Amino acid sequence: MYAQFFGNYLLSKHVVTPEQLIQAIEEQHIRHIKLGLLAIHAGLMTVEQVDKVLIRQAHENRRFGELAIEEKFLTEEQLAGLLKQQIPVYLLIGERLVENGFLSETQLEELITSYQEENHFTHLANADEQQENLQALTRSLFMITTLHIPEYLFKYLTLLFNNLVRFIGDDFLPLNPILSSEHVANHCSGQIIDGEFSLTAYLEMEEDAAVAFASRFAGTEFKEFNEYVDAAIGDFLNWQNGLFNVNISNEESVELFLNPVVNLQNTMLSSSSDMILLPIAYPFGTITFVFKL
Amino acid sequence: MRAEDVTILIGDNSVLARKQLKDAIVSFGISRILDASNGQEAIELYQEHVPDLVFLSLLMPVKDGAAAISEIMEINPNADIIVVSSMGTQSQIKQAFQLGAKEFIQKPFHSQQITDILRTRLEGSV
Numbered sequence: 001m002y003a004q005f006f007g008n009y010l011l012s013k014h015v016v017t018p019e020q021l022i023q024a025i026e027e028q029h030i031r032h033i034k035l036g037l038l039a040i041h042a043g044l045m046t047v048e049q050v051d052k053v054l055i056r057q058a059h060e061n062r063r064f065g066e067l068a069i070e071e072k073f074l075t076e077e078q079l080a081g082l083l084k085q086q087i088p089v090y091l092l093i094g095e096r097l098v099e100n101g102f103l104s105e106t107q108l109e110e111l112i113t114s115y116q117e118e119n120h121f122t123h124l125a126n127a128d129e130q131q132e133n134l135q136a137l138t139r140s141l142f143m144i145t146t147l148h149i150p151e152y153l154f155k156y157l158t159l160l161f162n163n164l165v166r167f168i169g170d171d172f173l174p175l176n177p178i179l180s181s182e183h184v185a186n187h188c189s190g191q192i193i194d195g196e197f198s199l200t201a202y203l204e205m206e207e208d209a210a211v212a213f214a215s216r217f218a219g220t221e222f223k224e225f226n227e228y229v230d231a232a233i234g235d236f237l238n239w240q241n242g243l244f245n246v247n248i249s250n251e252e253s254v255e256l257f258l259n260p261v262v263n264l265q266n267t268m269l270s271s272s273s274d275m276i277l278l279p280i281a282y283p284f285g286t287i288t289f290v291f292k293l
Numbered sequence: 294m295r296a297e298d299v300t301i302l303i304g305d306n307s308v309l310a311r312k313q314l315k316d317a318i319v320s321f322g323i324s325r326i327l328d329a330s331n332g333q334e335a336i337e338l339y340q341e342h343v344p345d346l347v348f349l350s351l352l353m354p355v356k357d358g359a360a361a362i363s364e365i366m367e368i369n370p371n372a373d374i375i376v377v378s379s380m381g382t383q384s385q386i387k388q389a390f391q392l393g394a395k396e397f398i399q400k401p402f403h404s405q406q407i408t409d410i411l412r413t414r415l416e417g418s419v
Contacts, residue, residue, distance in 0.1 A: 167401070218309060231309035238307070238352070239401050242379030246399070249382035258380055260306055260354045 004161065005137040006090035007173035007281075009115045012144070016102050018175055024096035025173055025281050028089060035064045037091055038082045039074065040109055047109045049073045089171050134158050145177055147274060150293065152197060156244050157278075160289070163240050164280070168216050173281045179274040183290055186210075187225070188264040189234035191241050195256035202269060202290040203237045209285025234261035296322035299415060300342055303328045304335030304361060305350040305377070310400070314348055314377065317404035321411045332356030336364045343369060346414055348407075349394075351378040351385065359392060366393040373414055377402055 007025070010016045016024075036050035045053075045068065053067045060067070065083070068074040074082075094112065097103045103111070138157045142149050164172055188204040205213060207225050214232035215222045222229050238261050245256045269275065269290055276291040301318055303326060305311050311328045318326055327342060329335035333356040335349060347365065351358030358376065365372050376389045381399035389397055395414070398406055 214309075218313070228309045228312060231307045235307050235309055235400075238379045242381060242400060246381050249384070255382060255384060258352055260352050260357075 004089070004170065004173055005140070006112070006115055007093060008141055008176065010097075010111065011176055012140075013111065015107065015111065016097055020097065020100065020102045021093070021173065021175075022281050022286070023100065024093045024102075025171075026283050027096045027100075028092040028171065028283060034095065034105070035068075035082060037095065037105075037109060037112070038085070038087065039068065039078075040112060041088065041091055042078075042082060042085075044078050044082070045073050047106070047113060050109060051106070093173070131158065134161060141174055141278075142177055145179055145276075147179055147276065149276075150197070152248065153199070153276075153291065153293070155247065156199070156201075159244055159247060160240055163236075163243065167236060167239070168213065169282070171283055175279040175281055175286070178277040178279070180277055181271055181274055183269045183275065183277055183288070185264060185267045185269050185290070187230065187233060188267060188269070189237050189261050190264060190269075191234075191237050191261045192259040193241055193245065193256050194259070196254050197256075198293075200292040201237060201241060202264075203233050203287060204269075204290060205233070205287040206285060209282070209287060212284035213282075213287060230263055230265075234263055237261060297324060299323050299346070300325040300327065300344040302326075302335060302338055302342070302344040302347045303349075304330075304332065304347065304353065304358070306330050306353045307350075310350065310377075313402075313404070314407060317407035318411065320404065321408050323411070332358060332361035335361045336368075339365045339372070340368055345373065346411070347372060347374045348377050349374055351376060351380050351389065359388060362389065362392040362394055375410055375414070377407075 007021050011018060011021065036045065036054060039045035040047060040050060053064055053071060053073065056067050057064060065074065065079045069076060069079060094108045098105050098108050135154055135158045138154055138161065185202065185204040186206045187210045188202055190200060190202040193199045210229050210233060211222050211225055214229040217232045217236055218228065241258055245258060248254050248256055271292050278289045279286050301323060303311050303314050305314070315326050327338045327344060329338050331353045336356065339347065349358050349361055358378065362374055365374060372393065374394045375396045375398065376394045377398045377400060379400045386397045396410060
């Protein structure tokens, strides 16, 4: 689940640009993953151990796994486990950044290690701890903004990332939030939540991204933009907001009210104060959530 | 009553949600399906056709689901209304039942939930 935030971590360290990151997201299906990287990610080998094996590999024409076992860095069972595991999305993206020449292999290994350390991840985190970690990562996204973010928005966003995984797919990367009083929206749905506090949420994307987004959401392959694609954007927003209301009602006994979703096309979203724009990159395109507080 | 004689009304402002409900209902062998994109249309279609079962969203423009349940219950106090809604706090569920809804499904729904309801509500008549 934390994989999605590794891209944002790279942005925050200024080691890649958003354009380089988006290119890597789009190319993540090209898989040339290195075993050493998988071993570091799984916590089985250190960067130094991997480097030692790589140096030996440069001199001897032997497989990485074979040398790692010989050095007693890995057992045969651990190697077998690594070879059959599903490769996390952020490793695929990291490898693309290396292949494209934006990061060195060593730099990527070190960044993965520091990302895990700085965020205190453990491989044993239970479901509650995972949600706490996710909320902490959500907060870290907003450290670059000067705007005061209300507590309920962090809850909203934590649920949103869970719902994106659940209904659209986990192969996304949140980009840096932007503050703006205006935003041109292509295909867009908006919904007002009001009551004890008020929040207007919009979900906006370009036509091609909308077709792919709706196909994933509805589990049906849409070939072109149509009324169902348009409705899918609003339905996702409506589910997210409905579930948010239920959570807030259950956890804090606060009753909020939803207004019907409004579908908009080619509209300028504007506000007298800053809106929060949160772009989220998927391989099929970027979707943007816009919040008016 | 045979499945082909059953009439079902769907009220939801999302054309995709109506399609997903319709697909689940059609898979059950029912083809007489009416659909409304707001509460007012749902009330008018109910009055005209008196369907056997109604699936209604709470969040609709023009007239919302709660108002539509009230008016349909005035037309027919025995109306079979199932709420399928994104809104599902305890108080919203309670209100829907007080108005006369028979069941409540929170979105997102699985088609299995819809066919289970069809089996239960239409048992004996289909």
